[in-house]
Amino acid sequence: MVTAKRWCTTIQEADxxxxxGILLFPDGLLEEMGWVEGDVLDCQVQGDGSVQLQKTVPLCSDE
Known part of the structure; x- marks a missing residue:
């Protein structure tokens, strides 16, 4: 059985x-997910109000 891990953070005003708003991710989350600055994330709001984020993979790359 896979257990989902939950992370909580606060949306800050952009001022x-x-x-x-600005959503800051905890360092532990970034490390665990392998996300780095510049990654593009897909955001899906679930029926229960939770949010599911997933790193998108570009179809083509200039690299």
Whole structure:
């Protein structure tokens, strides 16, 4: 049986007048998921209000 791990964080105000928020990920989460700055994440809001994030893999790469 796979047990899902949950992480909690707080959305911070962007403080630029846009009304946008900034979601900061805990270092442990980034390390465990293998995410780094510049990665693109797909965000899916679930029926229970939780959010599922998954790193997207580009179809093509210039590298």
């Amino acid at each position: 630029d007048g846009s009304g946008d």
